[in-house]
Amino acid sequence: MVALDIAQLVRSGQVEESRAERVQWLWNEIRRLKHDKHAFLPAHNYQVPEVQAIADTVGDSFELAVRARDVKARLVVFCGVRFMAEGCYTLAPDVPVYLPSQQALCSLAEMDADDLEERQEFLRSLGRKFATMTYVNTYASVKALSDVCCTSSNAVKIADRLGVPDLLFVPDQNLAYQVALQTRRMYLPPPEPHQFHPREYLARIEPLLREGERAGMVGNLFAWEGACHVHHQMTLADIAHIRQEDPEAVVIVHGEVKPELQQAADEVMSTSQMAKYVESHPEKKRLAILTECGLVVRLELEHPDRQFYKPCRLCEHMKAITLESVYETLRDEPAHCLVTVPEAVRQRAAAAMLRMIDLGA
Ligand code: SF4
DSSP, rough: OOOOHHHHHHTTHHHHHHHHHHHHHHHHHEEEEHHHHTEEEEETTSSOHHHHHTTEEEEHHHHHHHHHHHHOOOOEEEBHHHHHHHHHHHHHHSSSSSSSSSTOTTTTTTTOOHHHHHHHHHHTTTTTOOEEEEEEESOHHTTOOEEEEEOOTTHHHHHHHOOOSSSSSBBBBBHHHHHHHHHTTEEHHHHHHTTOOHHHHHHHHHHHHHHHHTTTEEEEEOSSBBBHHHHOOOOHHHHHHHHHHHTSOOOOOOOOSSSHHHSSEEEOOOOHHHHHHHHHHHTEEEEEEBBBHHHHHHHHOOOOEEEEOOOBBOOTGGGGHHHHHHHHHHOOGGGGOOOOOOOHHHHHHHHHHHHHHHHHO
16 A cells, blocks of 8 residues: 555645644644554455554455464554454454444444344255355454355355355345356345245245256355445446446456445456556556445546546445544553453354365365
């Protein structure tokens, strides 16, 4: 990642001129405290630029999970959302992990582990052998019930390498579609949220199971009913508008957008894949990137020679982390910001995460 300075952030409108002095002071203090306390600050791609600027590493959830496993620090202040901080603690439980805001949650991660157990039981009652593949955007209690985790950047590779034809894919229904498509599994759409009725669900999926068999698919993918509210609200009209305005622009969408948008886009990628794509394709001068705005803003700062259309959306959970809250957390190490997981749950969640790291390598 390119180092960001205060003049650049003011010029681009990311920091108001009246705040520039305060931001610079906070950066200096955070750097001093990081050094004195031997602290590590990972930041997700969706964090605001002034937070990314003082992070030790910036990446997507897979990259941050791998770095968390190897962390050698006295404490971690995680600039992301709660499931990521939990993931960091899950892989490195000897290092205290602090999350600067209690509001840094995730609409996708809010699913109930009991509901997952119920669905697993239902599939077993049908006599189906399946693996539960869980997106890292979940809490440890859900990961603990899973065979393997995945992120949007490695989900296809892991589904290919698992060696199990049928998958229960949790919780993102849109990423589930992309995985089914790319691994030649039959996509079995989820029930409506909180509307799982075994008999109705079975009646809906049975014809599709037969169709998949006839078509010689590798297996089936049972999708869960979750979605990221940020990506799920993007529409085909967002893409149509770009195509009309600039037919030459490359349209890249995140795997969490709805299937019809994935079909209409030029590329479907994770956030880190998007950043690498922009880096490695200097000839692509005009791009529309449909994901959370934090990544697009960073790409604009790093590549001023390109034009980025921004049909992006903000995630209020990611934006709950502010530079002030990072500073105060690092300074005070408040107990209420500590993120932990019960040990029995942590061990099972760690096994699913480590399997992801092994299979995704
Ligand atoms: S962008 Fe979506 S998946 Fe990411 S933290 Fe926000 S709500 Fe969760």
